[in-house]
Each structure stands twice: as structure tokens, then as C-alpha cells.
Amino acid sequence: MTKKYLLWAVLGALVVGGYYLLSQPVTPGTDEVTGVPTTDKPSTGSTASKPAGSVPAKDLGRLVFSITDEAVKLDNAQSVLVNITRVEAFNAQKGWVTISSTPQTFDLVQLKKDGRFVLLGDKQVSFGDYTQVRLVIGTVVVLKDGVAHDARILNKDLRLVTNFAVARGATSAVTVDILGDKSLHRTSSGKYIFASVLNLKTYERVEQVQIANKKVELIGGTIKYNSTIGVDENGDLKIGYEINSAATLEILGDAIIVTSAGYDTNFFKFSAAESIKIAIDAGHIAVALSAKSINNDEYSPVWQIIGVKNGKRVLVKVHGTSGKIIYVQ
The missing domain is CATH 2.60.40 (Immunoglobulin-like)
Incomplete structure (x- = not known):
């Protein structure tokens, strides 16, 4: 009987000890450095760091x-x-x-x-x-x-x-x-x-x-x-941002098309794809990231297009009825 109780005591200690180790602050390994973000300003001093461990x-x-x-x-x-x-x-x-x-x-x-x-x-x-x-x-x-x-x-x-x-x-x-x-x-x-x-x-x-x-x-x-x-x-x-769950999203090649909630695409004589082509043909962008339907004061409806040219972001607004480019930044 003494050996039996001793065996159960050892097993119980192992279980408790295992859970305890998982809860302790000591974990394998130390810093593994992979470099600094490219968006940060370069340091005026050395960027070398100590090796791991x-x-x-x-x-x-x-x-x-x-x-x-x-x-x-x-x-x-x-x-x-x-x-x-x-x-x-x-x-x-x-x-x-x-x-x-x-x-x-x-x-x-x-x-x-x-x-x-x-x-x-x-x-x-x-x-x-x-x-x-x-x-x-x-x-x-x-x-x-x-x-x-x-x-x-x-x-x-x-x-x-x-x-x-x-x-x-x-x-x-x-x-x-x-x-x-x-x-x-x-x-x-x-x-x-x-x-x-x-x-x-x-x-x-x-x-x-x-x-x-x-x-x-x-x-x-x-x-x-x-x-x-x-x-x-x-x-x-x-x-604090999220894409409105009521908006309609589509995939057009590399671009994401967002039709905002409450918009009727029947008001658009020019589709998002056609508006993107207008922006590209005009030389404002080389590739589109997105096109989103928006209100723009007296110009409505409007496709707001975000694209890239020469590595820079460009915003182009195309009137959804006339197909006219009304804004470039």
C-alpha cells in the first residue's frame, strides 16, 4: 500500500510541476533581431546589434x-x-x-x-x-x-x-x-x-x-x-476604421471596387472599370489599387480612384455620368 501511495504522489507532483513551468516567466531563447523598419529615419550612430543570446x-x-x-x-x-x-x-x-x-x-x-x-x-x-x-x-x-x-x-x-x-x-x-x-x-x-x-x-x-x-x-x-x-x-x-459591412466589394484584377451603401450603380453611366481605364489612359496612374463610389458636392456620382505611378500614390476622381476627370492629386 505504501508503494501505491508513493506512485500516485510522484505522478501528482509531475502534473503540478508541468503546469507550473508553463506559467513561469522563463522561456527558451532571447532576442532575435531582424533589422529596423525601412520607414524609420536612419540612426546617426551604429545600427549593429548584439547577436542573439x-x-x-x-x-x-x-x-x-x-x-x-x-x-x-x-x-x-x-x-x-x-x-x-x-x-x-x-x-x-x-x-x-x-x-x-x-x-x-x-x-x-x-x-x-x-x-x-x-x-x-x-x-x-x-x-x-x-x-x-x-x-x-x-x-x-x-x-x-x-x-x-x-x-x-x-x-x-x-x-x-x-x-x-x-x-x-x-x-x-x-x-x-x-x-x-x-x-x-x-x-x-x-x-x-x-x-x-x-x-x-x-x-x-x-x-x-x-x-x-x-x-x-x-x-x-x-x-x-x-x-x-x-x-x-x-x-x-x-x-478606428473598418470597411462598411453594407458596402458591396468586388475584385477587378489588382483593384478592389467598393460601391458604398445606398448607391445605385444605375446612376453611373461609366463603370468602375471604365473609369479606371480613363485614369490610366490619361496618364495619371499606371495601375489602380481601388475605385470607390462617393458623393462630391455638385459632381455626383463620382468614382474615387487610388492608383500608383512611378512609385507614388495618386488620387483621381472621375465623374460617373460624364466620364470626365474632375480632380487629380
Whole structure:
């Protein structure tokens, strides 16, 4: 009987010990630096950084990323599979620090059912201020009625401006709530467009992180940043933005066509495709990113076209009735 009780005691200690280790701040690896953003001004000093693993332990803190979808209503889809290939955080001294470079796929429908945050990355990083986080999306696949549909992703490289600090020996966290119902759009032909809308929160001095089966629970801490960020039809990130769910979206080659809610395309004698051709033929743009129906004072209806020429963005407005170009910037 003594041996039997001893065996159960050892097994119980192993289970408790395993869960305890998952909740501790020590995780494998330290800073892996991938460089600085090309949009930042060049430093006047050296940009060289110490190789991975060379940062003294006393100068490290813990940074935990997690993801969820708390409010999903996705066109009755069985699954919406979002593949995230890379997670990074930006520090002015270290540049882009890799939190995870392992591709991970998350089902937004399942995240809603679970109602929990799921681990994206857990890393020991250098202490200091962090001003951006980066999520790289590989693919988005919508499974509906047993058929898989590859969604058109309007921005695969999400570089999100934020702010938080990682203190020596302390834990900070970043949570990403992808708002699937606001991100996913379906065209009249049954194709899908994914324009990310997400809520980003950062936390400092988290008291405890509990991780079990990749489910993450943060205990304590102070919210440093809390904002909803969305991608527009041109792939640009905007705070507090989402494409109107009542708008009609279509895919025309490389361009996204947005017919705003309440617009009757019968008022347009010139279609979006014809208006884009007018802008290209006039030499204002080489390629179109989007065309959107808008009101423009006495000129209505109007196609607002965003295009690119010589690497620069150009805005062209074409009157929907006359086909006349009324504005170029």
C-alpha cells in the first residue's frame, strides 16, 4: 500500500510541476533581431546589434503575444483559417525583435467557441520601450459548405504602431483580437476579401501568465494601449476604421471596387472599370489599387480612384455620368 501511495504522489507532483513551468516567466531563447523598419529615419550612430543570446539575463523581460476572436459572425462559414507566419516587436535600440517565426494557423470560428486567448509567442526580450508590433499573414482560407475559398488579403504585413515597455525581470503582454465579422467580406461572385480589423491591447507588469494547452490567461498588469485598427480598400492601416459591412466589394484584377451603401450603380453611366481605364489612359496612374463610389458636392456620382505611378500614390476622381476627370492629386 505504501508503494501505491508513493506512485500516485510522484505522478501528482509531475502534473503540478508541468503546469507550473508553463506559467513561469522563463522561456527558451532571447532576442532575435531582424533589422529596423525601412520607414524609420536612419540612426546617426551604429545600427549593429548584439547577436542573439548575448544579452545579460538581468537586462531581459518577458513578452507574451496571444490572439482571439471574441465576436465572430462569418457568413455561416464552418471555418476561417488565418495563417500567421511571423510575429515581431520593434525597439529603437534592437530593431525588429522576433517573437515567433513559426507559421501558425488559427480558426477564427473555433477561437470564438473557445472564448479564450491562444498563445502566439512567448519570448525573453531586452528591456526598454517598444513602439510597434508586426503580424505577417500568410493565407486566409474560408471553409463554407465543404468548399475551401482562398481570400484576397488586402494587407499581409500588419505593422501596428503602439507603445509599451518591458521592464527588467517583469512581464509585458500583447493581445490581438481579430474581429472576423468586420474583416471578412464576400463579393457578389462568391469570392472572399479579408481586410483585417483588430483590437490591439498592450499590458505592462503582468503579475502572472497562465498557459495550459496554449490557452493564455493574464493576471494583473496595467493596460498601456488599447485601440481598434482596420485595413482600408487600399491596404492602408487606420485607427478606428473598418470597411462598411453594407458596402458591396468586388475584385477587378489588382483593384478592389467598393460601391458604398445606398448607391445605385444605375446612376453611373461609366463603370468602375471604365473609369479606371480613363485614369490610366490619361496618364495619371499606371495601375489602380481601388475605385470607390462617393458623393462630391455638385459632381455626383463620382468614382474615387487610388492608383500608383512611378512609385507614388495618386488620387483621381472621375465623374460617373460624364466620364470626365474632375480632380487629380
